[in-house]
């Protein structure tokens with residue numbers, strides 16, 4: 147395939163540099179968008195220059211973390227990657243990552259590592275022709291934007307049917323909506339969790355897909371790890387969870403500190419210490435391990451890479467504010483929120499919470515989902531809860547109906563102001579505080595914090 | 609009405625028809641009953657289970673994916689249609705939301721098939737080419753002579769058309785409503801309510817939860833007022849999200 151002309155690359159690059167300097171944002175996808183306007187197949191052309199091809203990762207929950215875990219493993223393996231690490235995961239973001247990696251008209255780097263929005267996955271896969279395609283989970287999320295899960299699963303089915311036989315498809319065996327997608331491909335690699343000591347016997351009500359895609363009967367679960375992920379089978383024998391070749395066989399969780407896991411692979415077991423918390427991150431680690439295995443990376447690189455993982459932007463990030471640490475955790479859909487709630491509810495001491503619910507396009511304009519998340523887990527554990535964001539009021543109402551005393555609830559729509567006040571209260575009360583924003587509230591908070599720089603005195607004085 | 613009434617709810621296919629967190633509606637009804645010392649009983653009726661129209665005061669059916677609706681429609685006709693028709697006729701409250709609303713009518717016509725509905729109200733739903741109708745929505749209708757507002761979120765591919773003489777639930781103030789064309793939203797016949805305001809619409813409209821509770825308990829019951837500060841704020845917030853002004857907020861206050 148012909149490359150993209152130096153002139154077009156140069157124009158798009160200079161626009162990117164200008165937009166980043168102006169600080170007006172958009173720098174993570176704007177140059178790529180412009181490049182795509184100049185050359186509509188730029189992603190296909192540039193990614194074809196990558197000698198090891200590309201890894202495409204998609205999922206409702208955890209794709210940013212999984213990509214970052216894999217990036218850490220690839221770093222240990224000394225494989226230079228082109229990675230859309232800023233999380234801009236539609237065409238513009240991926241084109242920007244490729245553009246940024248060009249030098250003298252040529253893409254520098256060995257392997258593409260692209261985390262891709264679910265709705266864009268089929269198009270990006272067609273253009274990048276990845277060597278590894280990792281599909282990690284499908285949960286209910288932003289139905290106003292993505293549509294129904296079944297429709298998305300059907301489109302992924304078609305996408306996989308069109309892939310060449312040598313493409314390595316990596317699927318979550320524990321997700322009944324995805325596991326069946328690899329049935330016709332003998333080299334499908336499955337990952338999952340076989341240690342069921344953290345599992346629940348029946349799905350929570352927020353679980354999304356609990357029915358056999360063939361006969362419609364409710365799936366029988368032997369164990370539910372989270373949401374609809376677990377060990378399941380159709381009662382009529384149509385379908386059962388495939389045996390994962392890459393499996394977490396032993397999981398020990400240590401609250402917010404992280405987990406110790408043993409992952410079995412066809413090359414032998416890998417022990418690793420994962421420094422990010424929650425069972426959902428165990429899934430991310432096993433998914434990253436499966437992709438690493440598909441890329442023939444070594445056990446040493448995998449365990450070292452996972453152990454060196456840092457939480458990525460907003461996916462459990464700790465801020466030090468006036469000597470007080472605030473754990474930031476993104477919430478965006480019922481299953482993801484439940485896992486965050488499950489992780490913080492394990493804390494033994496009482497804590498405060500700041501929750502920011504926005505209803506902008508990137509959050510999903512429909513806030514119905516909060517009624518499917520199990521905020522009931524917080525009852526009796528939480529000191530004060532501040533509800534913020536454009537839909538702060540409905541968030542507070544949800545908590546009241548989850549059994550939280552109304553006197554513990556504060557409603558203040560302004561994100562920065564309410565955050566400052568909540569942190570100041572928690573400093574005074576010497577109580578730990580967790581911050582749970584939706585996506586655009588997280589961006590808003592991050593921008594506000596970045597503007598101030600590291601000025602602990604400011605935080606302490608509010 | 610005796611001294612301690614009980615609100616007996618029958619939820620239809622709750623394990624399937626729950627796509628937009630319909631559980632929020634049940635939570636609201638339950639907590640408000642408990643706060644008032646009213647008994648609360650929630651029964652689920654899944655596939656293959658028959659329904660006793662006299663054993664419940666309120667029947668609820670929520671939203672599902674197209675595939676879910678197709679799955680349940682046949683069973684619903686077989687095991688529940690007669691009972692629900694009798695319940696509707698007898699003045700029981702039926703609240704049907706989103707996909708459940710579509711199933712109240714004669715049929716739901718999809719690209720490659722026609723799903724037969726309960727036929728309790730005189731309406732048809734058709735999947736027409738074009739975008740899904742998605743967004744915040746706000747409708748207005750009269751309750752006991754006063755105008756009230758219902759605010760929520762809609763997300764539907766089907767367009768619903770009421771036969772002449774079949775009354776809508778309300779008039780669209782903001783959003784799409786039944787079909788994005790005629791300015792009507794939902795259906796309201798006797799005590800049967802159908803609406804595209806999906807999922808947890810009662811948390812956004814606590815007044816409507818109380819209205820349904822009153823109707824379900826026989827209509828002449830006085831409900832004790834509750835501390836509804838947060839409920840009022842959430843209602844105003846839903847109105848604001850739909851683009852409603854402060855005048856509309858005043859309109860909805862008690």
Ligand SMILES: [Zn+2]
Pocket residue numbers: 358359360361362363380381382383384385
């Ligand atoms: Zn089956």
